Amino acid sequence: MELYELAPEKGQRKNKKRVGRGVASGNGKTAGRGSKGQNARSGGGVRPGYEGGQMPIHRRLPKRGFKNPFKKIFAIINVKDLNRFEKDAIIDETALVKSGLVKGDRDGIKLLGNGEISVPLTLKIDKVSESARQKIEAAGGKIEEI
Template sequence: MMLNDIKPAIGAKKRKKRVGCGESSGHGKTSGKGHKGQKARSGGSIRIGFEGGQMPLIRRIPKRGFNNKRFHIQYAPVNLSSIEGITEEIIDENLLRKLGLVKGRVDGIKILGKGEISRAYVFKVHAVSTSAKEKIEKVGGKIELIQ
């Protein structure tokens, strides 16, 4: 078998539908949009869930239950492997943001135990995993949890 003999599977390559290319093409004149009406217009489409002015189903159904998601604390995870090369003694949120390890809006920072560290650091963070805590304390580091 040679490279020039290779062909795609049957049905794998489909030609693009060319609309508005003459009446005999089968997609000419109205370009498959039918005659007049909202769907034939440019930009004419209705939003998802719109039922022609009738009260939408999502608003008709009673809402029940409680969702705890809005009270969920979202931590920015930082692994020990990414901290290994840092020369600073104190690791806090400002330093991690400056180094680009934490981005965006988060409620706190959590140190995770993937990787190893060889230096003793002082961590001022919101949460630490059990494996990370063991590794930090093994090399003589300290953890100061922020509330």
């Protein structure tokens, strides 16, 4: 079988309805839009969320909570993730991004103490939990908070 021999099964694909092609086509004259009115016009219809003057649902429902516009989003990594680095390596944000541990937009990186570490490393990082700090220093590593 070759690529050019591939085709959908009979009845799998449906042709687009061609409207406005004369009375005999069955969808001529008003082209399935009915007679007159806002929806019959080109460009007609109402905006999304409009309910004909009734109070729209997005205004009827109560708003809850508070969205802090100054919230900081931190990328989270664990101590166990650092075992992939070589002994005495200097690890900063660029090294973590290059290794694939940190992705996307963020305001900083935080190291948490989940897991164990066996190699001594020097970390230049934004935030560190107390348990992570103890594990890194116990393995002979150093942490510089920036």
